[in-house]
Amino acid sequence: MRVNGAPVATPAEADHGLRLLDYLREVLGLTGAKEGCGMGECGSCTVIIDGRAMTSCLVLVGQVLDAEIRTVEGLAAAGHGPLQDAFVARQAVQCGYCIPGVLNSCAALLDRESDPSDAQICQALDGNLCRCTAYNRFYDAVHDAAAARHPNGAGA
């Protein structure tokens, strides 16, 4: 298992049935992913597994032993600092509880779509609830981040 670009100690067999969310938070000390509903509906625990956004409350450790996992703690190192900066600049963060999951959904989108449309952002965020309802600012921040990564407007 690799987490945020570095290999981590192979989880003990007794831990294979743990939720990835609990393993990240309680064993690896990565508390960025938050538990909201614990049922895959709110998106607060979203992490990126092999390039795709998934809710870590519905993934068991033993299912991802050979996976590349990215959490909010590793986003900047993966080139998504501009996305995080844009969230700050656009004041897209209010209470903040949903933000690690939202950032991961947006980062996974930007990794496959260099200049996503509002409709694509809407779809990428359809599993992330923000009850402060800063969605319009999320859209603005993603557009800003896309422009920052491709300053000449070059699409992939």
Add this chain to the structure above:
Amino acid sequence: MTPATPTLLRPTDPAAVSGLLAGARAVAGGTDLLVQRRAGAEVPTLVDLTGLARTRPAVTSDDATGELTISAVHPLTDLATGLTDGAAGAFPALSAAIGQFASTTIRNRATIGGNLVTGSPAADTVPALLAAGAAIDIVTPDGGLRTVDLAAFLLGPRRVDLAAGEWVTSVRVAQPPVEGGFRKIGGRRAQAISFLNLAWQWHREPDGRLTGVRLAMGSVAPTVVRLRTAAALLEAQLPTQDVVDAAVAAIDADISPIDDLRASAHYRRRCAAGLLREALLPPSGTARADQYVTPTTREKNQ
């Protein structure tokens, strides 16, 4: 915290699965099982099927017959890609159903196998498969294979024809016609359990008549059901207003909706009529609700 940590086994060889399943339970995307577990369900040793996805493609089509074989252990995201890939054939109703299924994060985990074995009358991938006359390939405890028609596989709410130690490996359908679709009615667009849903497929002959009409509706009976009476009234007909009116009126005979926490039986009957009517005669000049991505308010205002 969640209940006691189960043992999890992860075979990567399909032939090894049956030997591990004795006294255990299969898990794939976990999007239903882990929700049940959180609600207090006892979970025995789990055998994870997602490791099998690397041993085979998500979707294959038979060059000679066009029959599609759809993996039961791949996430829906992979199926959506496979079904729109020209080389692997197309299945418009299933593609539309996946597009309206839960959310991006869930589509990245959830499998057809899981959606089938949970036996929910509201399962969103099942109507397209039932309309297409799908066959379910099941691996038996001795490692053999048995195939059952989906219509016979669905026994009732949360009941399917799957014995202990058996697991669903794939789903097969005859090459679907180019015209087909799926639409659901839910409390909101994302993450909604369907109040009801409808899948359809038919051939449109050069003179406009519909043939091979097959309709299936979810959340209006103990299992997803075919709308056989309505389909028979449409068969070999031009979908004129009169023909559509007759087919829509016939739905009532094919469904038996109940009042539950999501919707009333009365509401479901009214919506069932509207779903079929709009599938046959799409309203013009309005956004089609089965198109998953809609413009945001901001885009509309630009």
